[in-house]
Amino acid sequence: MSRRSSADPRTGVAVLGSTGSIGRQTLDVLEGLTPTHRVVALAAGRNADLLAEQARRFRPTIVGLTEDVAHPIDTPPATQFVQGDQTLEDLATRDDVDVVVVGTGGVVSLRPVLAALAAGKVVATANKETLVAGGHLVMPLARARAAHVAATRPTHALASPLGWLRPIDSEHSAIWQCLVGERMSQVARLTLTASGGPFLDEPADLESVSPEQALAHPTWRMGAKVTIDSATLANKGLEVIEAHWLYDAAYEDIDVLIHPQSVVHSAVTFVDGSLKAQLGIPDMHIPIQYAITHPERAPSPVAAVDLAQVGRLTFRRPDEARFPALRIAREAGRSGPWASAALIAADDVAVDHFLAGRLPFTGIARLLDDAVDRFARADATDPGMEELEALDTEVRAAFRKGPVVAR
Ligand SMILES: NC(=O)c1ccc[n+]([C@@H]2O[C@H](COP(=O)([O-])OP(=O)(O)OC[C@H]3O[C@@H](n4cnc5c(N)ncnc54)[C@H](OP(=O)(O)O)[C@@H]3O)[C@@H](O)[C@H]2O)c1
Helix, strand or coil, X not given: CCCCCCCCCCEEEEEECCCCHHHHHHHHHHHHXXXXXXXXXXXXXXXXXXXXXXXXXXXXXXXXXXXXXXXXXXXXXXXXXXXXXXXXXXXXXXXXXXXXXXXXXXXXXXXHHHHHHHCCCEEEECCXXXXXXXXXXXXXXXXXXXXXXXXXXXXXXXXXXXXXXXXXCHHXXXXXXXXXXXXXXXXXXXXXXXXXXXXXXXXXXCCCCCHHHHHCCCCCCCCHHHHHHHHHCHHHHHHHHHHHHHCCCCHHXXXXXXXXXXXXXXXXXXXXXXXXEEECCCXXXXXXXXXXXXXXCCCCCCCCCCHHHHCCCCCECCXXXXXXXXXXXXXXXXXXXXXXXHHHHHHHHHHHHHHCCCCCHHHHHHHHHHHHHHHCCCCCCCCCHHHHHHHHHHHHHHHHCCCCCCC
16 A cells, blocks of 8 residues: 555544445444544535534545535634545545545446556445446456465455455445455356346336336335446446456356345355355445455444344246346346446436436346447457446437437
8 A cells, every 4th residue: 555644653544535324334433443444534425414513523635526515614723624527536645645435326337447556546336337437447456455465475355456446335345254264266157146136026017117116125225326226237237347357257157146035145156066155134334344454354333244134045046027127237247338338328317317207217228229320349449438427428419418319
């Protein structure tokens, strides 16, 4: 990690997107880690009131908003306030920051992630675009960081790319936890589990389900966007792409299994036929904390899973005819970064249209299919940072006006 100028021996943490669902849960976790971790920097988009409240609660060195607000926010005297486009990058690369937790949505997170890795920071990310759009940019940096450490300290946690780019998603955290102490060459398959969302078996006709029905997730409490993505299984498709980049796994070696109880968070099958899985109650505080404390574990206020109470764990294969977004995302991943970056930008727009009543539930997958068709460039050189940002803008503009896809 980068050398720090601060005299405080505790690990310095920056939280990007501190006002969101992941950000708020990260702060809960950090409250319990006060003896070893210090909140140094908090950043958000526009929620000035909540950011100010968080500043008063944690007394970080600096807080910032990417959107300009008319007046400086009410922070404690020792907390600096900044605003503007550079906020995420500036806060993520500070000398007194060791670990950057990324809880921002969107491609806006990619530049700060790249800058943080280049500056020698550990990045713990929930953000999907980091890998779905930018896996080809981010993973080489994490690998280079790891190789540098491995040359002198081969058993150190930072001798692995996963030590540098740490997944927060419960599925990827589960796979990571299963892989600790294992060799990637001895991994046969990865299995991502999915709850199946609220429409696993019914209604038969998904065309007319409402946003309220789609937001009623049976097991997880998450932000609206990721909850709708769980209902369409687009979320699982994005996670397949993330797993491809994180674990350097071929698409044909990544399975998806429906597991309605959401207790087995994912699993790894090894060449000898052994299968390791990670289990826990569905609560993001656990994977967030693991990403911050790895390779250590710390007590957590979250209850451990009680297998006797769970009683029964069931699994089945997903129905890709009913949930085509999973197949579309997998195909986009195989096509490469242009297609997967277009897919994730289009998904954001599609979910917005659905939540606003401008697109039927089944229209989300149709819009994704259309986006991949129009913007995949399988033969082109992989996009750089500027091209990814331009593509994101182009895709959003192409689909912004509704109604966008005929019934
Ligand atoms: N929620 C979950 O349980 C969960 C689970 C797994 C993965 N994820 C992934 O984690 C990411 C975050 O999800 P979430 O549910 O926490 O989202 P969320 O509740 O919508 O929060 C997003 C956060 O990002 C900030 N933000 C948005 N645009 C920004 C910008 N341009 N510059 C700076 N900050 C910006 C928001 O700030 P303001 O509110 O101040 O504008 C907010 O703090 C997504 O990629 C999601 O797919 C979430």
